[in-house]
Every structure is written in structure tokens, then in C-alpha cells.
Amino acid sequence: MADRSWIVFFATFFSLIGVLNASAGDSDPEYRACVGQCEKTGCVADKCFQHCRFSSDGVPVDGPWYMQEPLYLRWKQWDCQSDCRYHCMVNREKEREIAGYKPVKYHGKWPFKRVFGLQEPASVAFSALNLAVQFHGWVSFFILLYYKLPLRQNKKTYYEYTGLWHIYGLLSMNSWFWSAFFHSRDVDLTESLDYSSAVALLGYTLILAIIRTFNVRDEATRVMVSAPLIAFVTTHILYLNFYQFDYGWNMKVCIVMGVAQLLLWAVWAGITRHPSRWKLWVVVLGGGLAMLLEIYDFPPYWEYLDAHALWHASTIPLSYLWWSFIRDDAEYRTMNLVKKAK
Known part of the structure; x- marks a missing residue:
């Protein structure tokens, strides 16, 4: 589906290729020398940073870091090392541009220009828009079910997957929220989240793909399907955060889960007579084509817009169409059940 669900495994695969290999930029001797000098002096050319003040033995002159750099200042102004890396990168890229060279990656990332302290402003903006689309889709789904479609006598909906899609909406919004944070400031905490x-x-x-495509309505069967997958995903997340952040293993897990649900939706769209199956086809095929942006990686245009940012942009209309399919599915199932009840 067209957001950070089944297509995330593609992004994981292609983005981690750059992470697993050393970037050309941070291997550049001139860049490394600039960073080393900056961390000693607190200056890059004529630009100096007040939170990079050290004594001769390397101890901050203003006391411990928590007295010197409050958390809100660290977020707004960054810290000494990140500022040194950023300004050394900017200066080095200017030198490379004058010499006629193309941009290269530094520490696995293209050289982006900051906007109000945001590391990748375009990706942040598109992540925020995806968050807005998810919120709109979830709210419109809620309004359709409880205010436009018939309800049972106990005021519950006829649609058997109501609760599952509510959880999906919340998890999607949570995921895009942390995506925006991660692209605004790439540190261990935001990366982990x-x-x-x-x-x-x-x-x-x-789990949702299995339950919906196989039309699993019995609660006991749903628990049997969900329990092992929930246990595995929970263990995997704990492993990444508290034992070893293994990019390669995480890539394999994402690929397996992503391919599995993509195949489920594709096969179901091919055999079902659902009136809105064309929307599902558009989402599946559109999401696959959007992944070409992850394959064809290129330096950011105007220092802001790269392939990954454009991929985030492409998921916005696809996510909107996906929620449209979910609403159609709710209406289709509800009207069929109402007819059977009469």
C-alpha cells in the first residue's frame, strides 16, 4: 500500500546500500582535515560556533555539556560535531563545484542545505503532508462509518474491519510523524524511532492484509494469525533498539514482510469482484513505479530535492487513493450486510 507500510522495504533496501558502504565525501582527506580542525578550534574558515569552545585539554570551558548546551539549543543550533561536519561539507562542496565535480554523499547522505535547522527540509515537508493525508483519511473513514452508513442496533458498525483500520490509521500517523522528525535531525534517537x-x-x-484478503472474521482465527507476527515484530524491534542495530537484518525482515503483503493485495485485486479494485491496482502499481525513485538516486536539485524526497512526495496522492479504497470497501461491505440482514 502507498505509504510507509508495504513500500518501506524498498526504501530500506536502497537507502541502506549507502549506509553499509563508506561515503565518498566523508572519506575525502580535505573534508576530514577540516572537521578535525574545527573540532579543535570551533571554527570553519571565518565562521565560529559558540558551543564549540574548548580548553587546551579538550574540556568544555563552560562546564558539563548539560550546563553548556540545553536540549532545546542542541536541537535548534545542533552540536559542535554536527555543525563542524555541516559547514565543512558546505565549503568542500563549493570547492568541488568550482573544480567541476559533481556532489558526493557525506556519512551516507547527500549534501542538503538546512532550512531553519532542518537537515532535509523537502523530506520533512513531504512527511508532514503524508501525515496530514493519513489524518484526513482516518477522520473521513470515521465520519463515513458512524455518521453516514447504517449502524447496528447496539450502535456498532456493520463493517467487520473497523477496529483494524482505526489501528492502521494511528500507526500510519505515528510513522509519518517520526519520519518528519528523523529527516529534520538525524541522530540515534530519531533514527531508532x-x-x-x-x-x-x-x-x-x-497482519491486516492477511485478515482482509482472506476475509477472516472469526476473532479466534484473527488472534491465531496475529499473535506470532506481533511476537516476531516486537522481538525484532527490541533486538534493534536494545541489542544491535543491524541494518542488514532489518533490511531482510522488511523485504520479506513487504513482499508478502504486496503479493497478497495484488492477487486479491486480480481475483476479487470488488467495485473499487481499480483503486487498489493503481496504488499497487503506482507504489511500484514510485520505487524507481529509490533506485535512480541522484544529488538534490537546488540543494533540497533528491530522489528520496520525491518518493515521499509520490506517496501523498497514493495514500489519499488508498484511504478512498478503504472507505469504498467499508461502504461496499456494509451495504451487503444490511441487505442480508433484511
């Missing part, structure tokens, strides 16, 4: 929320969403959407 982004990867963990994406894996949780991916695992849940696999």
Missing part, C-alpha cells in the same frame, strides 16, 4: 515505527507499521499491515 523512525525505523521502529516503520517496522511496526509494516508488520501490522501484513
